[in-house]
Amino acid sequence: MKKTNSVKGQRxxxxxxxxxxxxxWALLFIVVPLIFIAYYAFxxxxxxxxxxxxxxxFTTTSLVADGEGTREVRTYVLIFLRSLKLAVISTAxxxxxxxxxxxxxxxxxxRTQSILIxxxxxxxxxxxxxxxxxxxxxxxDTGILNGLLGMLxxxxxxxxGTESAVVIGMVYDYLPYMILPxxxxxxxxxxRLIEAAYDLGCNGAGVFRRVIWPLSLPGVLSGIEMVLIxxxxxxxxxxKLGNGKFYLIGDAIEGxxxxxxxxxxxxxxxxxxxxxxxxxxFLQRAAxxxxxx
Amino acid sequence: MKPIAKFYTxxxxxxxxxxxxxxxxxxxxxxKSLSVFSGFSLHWYQELLRDSETIDAVKNTLILAVSASxxxxxxxxxxxxxxxRLRNRYLRSTLETVTNIPMIxxxxxxxxxxxxxxxxxxxxxxxxxxxxxxxxLISHVTFCLPYVILQVLPKLQQMDQALPEAAMDLGCxxxxxxxxxxxxxxAPGILTGLIMAFTLSLDDFVISYFTSGTTxxxxxxxxxNMTKKTVTPKMYALATLIFFVILAxxxxxxxxxxxxxxxxxxxxxxxxxxxxxPAA
Numbered sequence: 001m002k003k004t005n006s007v008k009g010q011r012x013x014x015x016x017x018x019x020x021x022x023x024x025w026a027l028l029f030i031v032v033p034l035i036f037i038a039y040y041a042f043x044x045x046x047x048x049x050x051x052x053x054x055x056x057x058f059t060t061t062s063l064v065a066d067g068e069g070t071r072e073v074r075t076y077v078l079i080f081l082r083s084l085k086l087a088v089i090s091t092a093x094x095x096x097x098x099x100x101x102x103x104x105x106x107x108x109x110x111r112t113q114s115i116l117i118x119x120x121x122x123x124x125x126x127x128x129x130x131x132x133x134x135x136x137x138x139x140x141d142t143g144i145l146n147g148l149l150g151m152l153x154x155x156x157x158x159x160x161g162t163e164s165a166v167v168i169g170m171v172y173d174y175l176p177y178m179i180l181p182x183x184x185x186x187x188x189x190x191x192r193l194i195e196a197a198y199d200l201g202c203n204g205a206g207v208f209r210r211v212i213w214p215l216s217l218p219g220v221l222s223g224i225e226m227v228l229i230x231x232x233x234x235x236x237x238x239x240k241l242g243n244g245k246f247y248l249i250g251d252a253i254e255g256x257x258x259x260x261x262x263x264x265x266x267x268x269x270x271x272x273x274x275x276x277x278x279x280x281x282f283l284q285r286a287a288x289x290x291x292x293x
Numbered sequence: 294m295k296p297i298a299k300f301y302t303x304x305x306x307x308x309x310x311x312x313x314x315x316x317x318x319x320x321x322x323x324x325k326s327l328s329v330f331s332g333f334s335l336h337w338y339q340e341l342l343r344d345s346e347t348i349d350a351v352k353n354t355l356i357l358a359v360s361a362s363x364x365x366x367x368x369x370x371x372x373x374x375x376x377x378r379l380r381n382r383y384l385r386s387t388l389e390t391v392t393n394i395p396m397i398x399x400x401x402x403x404x405x406x407x408x409x410x411x412x413x414x415x416x417x418x419x420x421x422x423x424x425x426x427x428x429x430l431i432s433h434v435t436f437c438l439p440y441v442i443l444q445v446l447p448k449l450q451q452m453d454q455a456l457p458e459a460a461m462d463l464g465c466x467x468x469x470x471x472x473x474x475x476x477x478x479x480a481p482g483i484l485t486g487l488i489m490a491f492t493l494s495l496d497d498f499v500i501s502y503f504t505s506g507t508t509x510x511x512x513x514x515x516x517x518n519m520t521k522k523t524v525t526p527k528m529y530a531l532a533t534l535i536f537f538v539i540l541a542x543x544x545x546x547x548x549x550x551x552x553x554x555x556x557x558x559x560x561x562x563x564x565x566x567x568x569x570x571p572a573a
Contacts, residue, residue, distance in 0.1 A: 012378075014467055019375025021368050022438065026391045029435040033406035034394070040409050101305055104298040116302065118543055123309050125539045129498060129516045130532040133524060134312035137319075137327040144315060144328050172308070225397075233399035236498075240520070250401055257503065262409060269405045273398070280397070 037273065040266030053267035076252060076268065080275075083249040086163060087232035090170035094178040094227045095220065097171070102182035102219075103212070106189070117183065124176045129236060132169055136240050139165050161243035169237040170227075177226040185219030214290070221287045229276065313536065320529035327526060337526040347531065350515035354495060357426070357511060361433035362490035368434070369441030369490075370483050374475075376442070377449040392439045400436075404503030407432050411504065424506035432504040433494045440493060441486035448482035449475075 044050045058077060063070040105113055123131060138144045139159045146156045159165045193215070197207045231237075235250030242248075247255075249272055256265035323332035341347065379385045395403050408424070415423020456478065460470035476483075498513035505514055519528050 014471065015375050015378045018371040022372030022375065023388070025368065025438070029407065029431055030391055030394050033410045036409040036413060037406045097305065101301065104301065118547070119306060120309065122539060123313060125492065126313065126532065126536060127496065127513060127516055129513060129520060130316065130528060131312050133520050134316045138312065138315060140328065142328065147328065229399050233401045235401065253401055253405060257405065262412065265405060266409060269402050273402050
């Protein structure tokens with residue numbers, strides 16, 4: 001009896017020793033830094049409380065050219081909405097491209113599957129700055145794409161510096177993050193459920209809507225998160241492919257950091273974080289409801 | 294695969310590999326252009342080898358990735374063991390939530406938050422620049438830890454509970470049972486976690502960008518600085534070398550056995566977020 005107790009004591013001691021360093025680390029370097037974002041967002045240069053930074057985010061205005069005249073817009077709100085728009089478009093395109101591919105992949109021979117998955121991961125291992133830069137040389141007005149089009153006498157296209165270029169960059173960089181979770185969910189799907197649905201009189205569309213789509217929903221959700229979050233917060237893609245014209249929320253944070261306006265940078269980051277938290281919770285709930293239904 | 298499936302797969306592969314093919318080709322360009330190929334030359338590779346700043350950056354990146362992955366693997370494995378044994382439900386779910394934060398948060402938020410803290414603490418001690426190798430190491434360990442924990446924890450859960458108990462019945466102390474029985478059981482998870490932490494650290498740009506000072510430059514930061522000026526094919530030569538190193542590693546791991554295919558897949562799982570994909 002006594003021996004068991006001491007063994008138990010020893011085990012819980014081991015557990016505490018094992019857990020202690022990480023608990024301290026997580027508190028100091030995960031939790032506390034987030035508090036610092038809030039702290040900087042709500043203080044001025046002398047660390048006195050202020051809501052100035054947050055107000056500035058919502059009220060700063062600037063003039064933009066609009067047809068013949070100019071129009072006053074809320075600078076940072078507009079930047080935020082633009083980031084959201086481009087990120088949502090990119091995520092939707094990624095989903096449309098990745099979903100059929102992931103599904104086809106599960107139907108291939110195991111050997112083909114593993115080769116293709118490896119191929120998809122190769123670009124992920126390459127530095128994303130260089131890959132983005134390579135797209136810049138492709139899309140430039142005097143770039144490779146226009147060179148090819150010129151050889152085929154197809155005229156020229158102007159893509160660089162447009163929103164399309166930024167979206168192409170985002171889709172390219174984050175497509176694998178959509179394919180992998182979709183594939184890993186679909187690979188686990190029970191083939192017999194699909195057969196059963198056909199046997200019970202479903203047509204192709206019905207099988208997709210009633211069986212395949214609901215079963216793949218967790219993968220869809222996880223893919224959306226993995227593409228949406230990095231694309232909404234990116235700052236390199238927009239600088240290179242948008243020619244610095246399409247200022248995104250990530251650019252705004254980075255710009256304020258470079259200008260050493262740490263309090264305002266923190267305020268923008270704070271707003272971004274809160275919006276993402278609410279958005280993700282909302283998405284999760286909607287998905288849970290659908291699965292339950 | 295049906296013809297239409299093959300066609301679609303081919304299109305997708307062209308999209309994914311077009312930029313990579315382009316940088317492979319233009320790294321051998323004779324001239325300085327990145328869009329007009331004028332002749333084959335190894336000139337830019339020679340330039341690269343002479344670029345001491347880049348060579349230093351490669352060394353720095355390796356030093357940082359090795360230290361960050363080792364520290365996060367040891368601490369993360371211990372943490373997984375601790376979390377696995379934790380009976381207090383609230384403490385457990387709090388720890389799991391906190392562990393998820395760096396994976397769900399955008400990198401830019403993680404980077405900014407750590408930077409603000411380092412700057413604040415640095416000012417308390419009257420330092421002018423508080424960002425250096427140390428702050429970068431702390432940051433890298435922080436974003437690697439969750440991935441290690443999420444690799445080790447499932448292995449612990451799959452382990453037969455009777456094993457360590459049997460070892461102790463046969464006279465092992467708990468510590469000995471842990472080392473001799475549990476560690477070998479969870480070793481594949483630890484290894485995957487280590488590889489994952491290593492590659493994440495190698496590749497990280499955003500968090501490094503905010504937490505590195507001027508004194509310690511890693512390869513992604515060096516590349517960023519290169520792309521701020523006119524880029525020469527030298528950078529493509531660098532990318533080509535990286536590409537072949539990756540290819541070699543992938544081929545080796547594939548040859549090492551079918552079992553490893555899964556590990557490679559996990560090791561570069563969406564850097565982005567969510568180490569654990571939702572269960573079906």
